[in-house]
Amino acid sequence: MKAVAEKLTIRDFEAKKPGWCPGCGDYGIYAALRNAFVQLGLHPEQIVLVGGIGCSGKIADYIRTYSVHTLHGRILPVATGIKLANPHLVVIGVGGDGDAYAIGMSHLIHTGRRNPDITYIVMDNQIYGLTKGQASPTSEQGMMTPASPYGSKEGPVDGVSIALSAGATFVARGFAGNPKELAEIIKRAIQHKGFSFVDALSPCVTFNRINTYDWFRERIVPFPEKTGGYTRDEALAQVLQIRSQGKIPTGIIYEEEGPSYEEEILTDPDRPIAHLDLTPKPEFWDLLKRYQ
Numbered sequence: 299m300k301a302v303a304e305k306l307t308i309r310d311f312e313a314k315k316p317g318w319c320p321g322c323g324d325y326g327i328y329a330a331l332r333n334a335f336v337q338l339g340l341h342p343e344q345i346v347l348v349g350g351i352g353c354s355g356k357i358a359d360y361i362r363t364y365s366v367h368t369l370h371g372r373i374l375p376v377a378t379g380i381k382l383a384n385p386h387l388v389v390i391g392v393g394g395d396g397d398a399y400a401i402g403m404s405h406l407i408h409t410g411r412r413n414p415d416i417t418y419i420v421m422d423n424q425i426y427g428l429t430k431g432q433a434s435p436t437s438e439q440g441m442m443t444p445a446s447p448y449g450s451k452e453g454p455v456d457g458v459s460i461a462l463s464a465g466a467t468f469v470a471r472g473f474a475g476n477p478k479e480l481a482e483i484i485k486r487a488i489q490h491k492g493f494s495f496v497d498a499l500s501p502c503v504t505f506n507r508i509n510t511y512d513w514f515r516e517r518i519v520p521f522p523e524k525t526g527g528y529t530r531d532e533a534l535a536q537v538l539q540i541r542s543q544g545k546i547p548t549g550i551i552y553e554e555e556g557p558s559y560e561e562e563i564l565t566d567p568d569r570p571i572a573h574l575d576l577t578p579k580p581e582f583w584d585l586l587k588r589y590q
């Protein structure tokens with residue numbers, strides 16, 4: 299990732315007006331993501347957003363970068379493929395908790411094992427928003443929805459614990475209600491070499507009347523810092539302990555250096571596209587402006 303000369307503003311990353319409900323947490327992520335791009339001095343033609351299916355995944359259409367609106371649950375294999383095809387690009391997956399932890403769960407685990415240099419932002423509203431309010435894997439146990447009128451029987455999964463267990467080399471959680479802090483987390487996630495996982499808590503104001511902004515504000519706590527950093531096991535133990543107290547840890551939870559998937563795989567100098575110059579060109583930005 300290399301910043302190019304002309305510094306852009308948050309406005310330069312607006313492709314079209316978002317169509318989310320007023321007050322949706324996804325607006326906070328929309329602001330944080332564009333702010334992170336500006337602070338990193340990135341240009342749209344250097345970035346690919348891979349959006350899932352859901353209210354959340356539409357963010358890839360709302361931000362001016364290259365973008366792919368992929369199938370439900372398939373953000374990570376598509377993002378990994380793009381990174382392998384052109385490692386010069388900054389590749390970021392964006393989608394919901396249903397996308398990530400239900401239909402896409404196995405991809406999360408295998409992407410953790412592989413460590414491609416991509417960032418994955420799960421826009422976690424603890425419900426299926428687009429399909430009008432069914433329980434998701436992060437919904438509270440007992441949550442009543444039209445599809446679970448007697449209350450959801452399953453307990454929630456914790457995405458951060460899963461990403462840690464799967465081997466993600468950068469694991470963090472932010473809150474859409476704190477977009478400045480979230481922008482800082484996303485910035486660090488993009489800068490990290492390897493698989494960066496960010497669970498971004500994002501209230502659905504229309505269908506989720508339990509996990510509101512106030513509900514999150516009462517529960518989120520900063521993940522305690524440790525001199526020299528945590529080992530993976532220590533970070534996981536700390537997260538589980540905080541969760542068992544009914545609190546939700548936020549901030550950067552774990553970071554480790556290691557070879558990325560593409561470094562391990564793209565080693566053959568004779569592979570068919572090895573001779574191509576795939577670095578993003580500033581003139582591509584004019585094309586992006588014309589077609590979005």
Ligand SMILES: Cc1ncc(C[n+]2csc(CCOP(=O)(O)OP(=O)(O)O)c2C)c(N)n1
Nearest residue numbers: 351352353354370394395396397426427428
């Ligand atoms: C293969 C497949 N299965 C199911 C669906 C229906 N579907 C669309 S979005 C969605 C869930 C949306 O929830 P989430 O991923 O949490 O995103 P949100 O809308 O809450 O942002 C489902 C089940 C689909 N589009 N494709």
Ligand code: SF4
Nearest residue numbers: 319322353427502503
């Ligand atoms: S339904 Fe929920 S998640 Fe979807 S745009 Fe509205 S508030 Fe946001």
